[in-house]
Amino acid sequence: MKTLLVLLGPTGVGKTEWSLLTAERLACPIISADSRQIYKGLTIGTAAPNAEQLSRVRHYFIAKLSPDEYYSASQFEDETIALLENLHQSHDVVIMTGGSMLYIDAVCKGIDEIPNIDDKLRQDIQNIYKTEGLDTIRQQLKLLDPVFYGVVDLKNTKRLIHALEVCLMTGKPYSALRTNPKKERPFRIVKVGLKRERVELYNRIDLRVDEMVHDGLIDEARGFYPQRHLNSLNTVGYKELFDYFDGNCTLDFAIGKIKQHSRIYARKQMTWFRRDKEINWINLSENSVDVLEEILKLKEKAISNVL
RNA sequence: GGUGCCAUAGCUCAGUUGGUAGAGCAACGGACUGAAAAUCCGUGUGUCCCUAGUUCGAUUCUUGGUGGCACCA
Numbered sequence: 403m404k405t406l407l408v409l410l411g412p413t414g415v416g417k418t419e420w421s422l423l424t425a426e427r428l429a430c431p432i433i434s435a436d437s438r439q440i441y442k443g444l445t446i447g448t449a450a451p452n453a454e455q456l457s458r459v460r461h462y463f464i465a466k467l468s469p470d471e472y473y474s475a476s477q478f479e480d481e482t483i484a485l486l487e488n489l490h491q492s493h494d495v496v497i498m499t500g501g502s503m504l505y506i507d508a509v510c511k512g513i514d515e516i517p518n519i520d521d522k523l524r525q526d527i528q529n530i531y532k533t534e535g536l537d538t539i540r541q542q543l544k545l546l547d548p549v550f551y552g553v554v555d556l557k558n559t560k561r562l563i564h565a566l567e568v569c570l571m572t573g574k575p576y577s578a579l580r581t582n583p584k585k586e587r588p589f590r591i592v593k594v595g596l597k598r599e600r601v602e603l604y605n606r607i608d609l610r611v612d613e614m615v616h617d618g619l620i621d622e623a624r625g626f627y628p629q630r631h632l633n634s635l636n637t638v639g640y641k642e643l644f645d646y647f648d649g650n651c652t653l654d655f656a657i658g659k660i661k662q663h664s665r666i667y668a669r670k671q672m673t674w675f676r677r678d679k680e681i682n683w684i685n686l687s688e689n690s691v692d693v694l695e696e697i698l699k700l701k702e703k704a705i706s707n708v709l
Numbered sequence: 710g711g712u713g714c715c716a717u718a719g720c721u722c723a724g725u726u727g728g729u730a731g732a733g734c735a736a737c738g739g740a741c742u743g744a745a746a747a748u749c750c751g752u753g754u755g756u757c758c759c760u761a762g763u764u765c766g767a768u769u770c771u772u773g774g775u776g777g778c779a780c781c782a
Contacts, residue, residue, distance in 0.1 A: 474743035513742040
């Protein structure tokens with residue numbers, strides 16, 4: 403049986419570096435599970451692998467889409483599963499690395515089949531929301547799917563709108579489609595998590611932001627300023643600079659906010675990790691561990707456990 | 710050196726007519742199924758500068774300190 407080695411961890415922990423070394427050792431490609439690095443041009447601000455790193459190991463899902471293209475965890479699931487079927491023909495192990503936990507879970511566990519929402523319906527509901535407000539959305543959802551209405555966070559606009567979209571699109575209650583299937587994959591999944599002491603992680607994040615600025619983050623962001631309304635640009639590292647370009651704050655303030663928001667992002671990721679009991683952790687703050695050997699050891703152990 | 714004002718959460722500050730205190734920001738915790746670096750929810754973490762007094766009881770009033778700011782020398 404083939405293996406998917408998932409290398410995860412909070413932003414700034416060192417995933418890129420260790421995934422490269424591991425991939426070189428195993429002579430395998432890397433699938434990136436990152437909802438922002440997938441867009442072209444968001445290079446410095448998302449700490450995407452650079453040209454030199456990309457030349458060392460074949461990467462997938464890096465700089466693949468134009469920033470105005472729609473994408474979703476479900477598409478990522480489909481495309482990755484199809485890609486793995488191919489890659490596993492020539493590789494026993496394929497590495498997947500990234501910080502977008504919804505994407506990782508979509509591949510590892512699967513998500514429900516829900517039809518695509520057509521653009522007109524999406525637009526119509528947006529218009530209702532804009533002209534009549536969230537309460538109208540709530541009331542419609544309450545009628546069409548009282549079950550989900552009872553569970554959902556009634557202040558979360560995105561979730562409410564999406565649930566209503568699905569109800570109207572399918573003619574069925576959204577909750578009826580949420581079966582939470584445990585999809586069986588034709589490959590073994592080994593999850594290795596990289597972590598560091600919090601203070602150290604925060605220091606690394608701060609330092610990395612300073613490096614990004616030094617490497618030209620401000621110019622990169624300025625290039626996207628006209629496209630700031632796009633979802634792909636609603637991203638830490640860019641939205642703070644857009645505020646600076648607007649004249650709402652100083653550059654130093656914006657950079658400080660990028661650091662702060664990156665730290666919050668890292669914490670949110672760790673919250674997600676805590677409930678995933680399948681992750682085998684390696685603490686990079688402990689100098690004594692040989693990280694690469696540790697990763698390979700965890701992989702071997704997981705493989706022999708299954709056999 | 711003199712006079713006045715100030716000292717409360719990590720920061721900026723409210724407040725308690727005397728019954729040990731609360732906002733914003735920060736920080737921290739959580740949720741998460743086709744926008745997820747998104748979106749949303751929750752939590753006050755405190756020698757109320759120190760000392761002595763008055764009082765059943767002082768962060769609050771009084772005395773004396775300490776530190777900061779302003780003005781006068």
